[in-house]
Amino acid sequence: QLSSTFYDTSCPNALSTIKSAVTAAVSSEARMGASLVRLHFHDCFVDGCDGSVLLADTGSFVGEQGAIPNNGSIRGMDVIDNIKTQVEAVCNQTVSCADILAVAARDSVVALGGPSWTVLLGRRDSTTASKTNAESDLPAPTFSLQNLTDNFSNKGLSVTDMIALSGAHTIGQSQCRFFRARIYNDTNIDTAFATSLQANCPQATGSGDSSLAPLDTMTPNAFDNAYYTNLQSQKGLLHSDQELFNGGSADSTVSSFASSASAFTSAFATAMVNMGNIAPKTGTQGEIRLTCSKVNS
Ligand code: HEM
Numbered sequence: 001q002l003s004s005t006f007y008d009t010s011c012p013n014a015l016s017t018i019k020s021a022v023t024a025a026v027s028s029e030a031r032m033g034a035s036l037v038r039l040h041f042h043d044c045f046v047d048g049c050d051g052s053v054l055l056a057d058t059g060s061f062v063g064e065q066g067a068i069p070n071n072g073s074i075r076g077m078d079v080i081d082n083i084k085t086q087v088e089a090v091c092n093q094t095v096s097c098a099d100i101l102a103v104a105a106r107d108s109v110v111a112l113g114g115p116s117w118t119v120l121l122g123r124r125d126s127t128t129a130s131k132t133n134a135e136s137d138l139p140a141p142t143f144s145l146q147n148l149t150d151n152f153s154n155k156g157l158s159v160t161d162m163i164a165l166s167g168a169h170t171i172g173q174s175q176c177r178f179f180r181a182r183i184y185n186d187t188n189i190d191t192a193f194a195t196s197l198q199a200n201c202p203q204a205t206g207s208g209d210s211s212l213a214p215l216d217t218m219t220p221n222a223f224d225n226a227y228y229t230n231l232q233s234q235k236g237l238l239h240s241d242q243e244l245f246n247g248g249s250a251d252s253t254v255s256s257f258a259s260s261a262s263a264f265t266s267a268f269a270t271a272m273v274n275m276g277n278i279a280p281k282t283g284t285q286g287e288i289r290l291t292c293s294k295v296n297s
Pocket residue numbers: 031033034035037038041072073074075139140141142143148165166168169171172173174175176178215238240
């Protein structure tokens with residue numbers, strides 16, 4: 001249904017416009033690459049890749065940005081709004097916000113040294129958002145391996161896709177409130193690693209809640225396979241990360257991605273295409289938004 005050539009005649013400069021803007025944003029702040037990849041994930045898992053996550057709360061409209069997994073956490077919506085303005089300047093109401101997110105996620109990975117892949121295009125934008133679905137469908141950092149497997153399976157994604165996509169945690173940061181329970185309560189954590197994290201993340205809820213730590217302690221700004229070698233030494237930051245290497249059925253795939261960068265990058269690229277195919281709106285469904293943060297009036 002989606003097609004890599006969707007904008008070839010209607011907007012031949014769309015992809016280059018997005019790439020330059022993403023490259024500039026990531027050059028000025030490496031973490032923005034991570035934030036844009038996550039935004040695409042949080043879009044696709046909630047009613048499909050339809051730009052729903054980008055809709056801001058305005059007046060009586062309730063978007064997804066206040067949902068528990070997103071609130072005070074997702075970033076980069078302003079960067080997408082800015083890219084959309086540049087894309088509108090070259091092709092009026094032609095390129096969807098959902099497609100801009102999918103391309104920006106790919107370009108972010110490339111900008112941080114990761115693999116490239118061909119992005120399928122032609123998604124249309126939603127005219128609705130669902131805070132309820134954002135709270136029910138996005139995975140939580142407290143999840144077990146079984147919870148994670150079920151959550152991705154509900155979106156049509158395999159365990160291999162789940163393990164590969166979790167490798168996006170090779171970049172970016174997490175707030176203390178999401179890893180506090182792990183560094184004080186989990187036993188499958190490297191002791192020195194836990195102790196070093198405790199310095200900026202006190203045990204008491206409310207203190208240092210938003211202090212940041214890198215998801216990949218080795219190379220936080222490089223899209224590599226260090227995430228998996230960290231898991232092998234019990235240095236996963238989130239409880240859900242370490243669940244992938246905890247003596248269970250995912251261990252062998254983690255080991256394969258840890259020992260082969262190419263096995264990881266190829267599985268990651270495949271899984272990103274699979275995630276990008278979740279319930280796209282096409283044809284006459286939805287709309288092409290003029291501004292990514294609000295529906296057309
Ligand atoms: C497997 C289940 C997952 C869970 C439980 C999870 C949870 C989280 C949490 C709690 C954070 C920290 C957010 C914050 O502190 O504000 C985070 C960050 C991040 N997640 Fe995930 N995530 C998962 C899967 C994914 C997937 C599939 C992707 C993309 C393909 C992804 C990409 C990222 C990135 C890049 C960051 C860093 C964002 C930044 O620095 O702005 N995550 N994730």
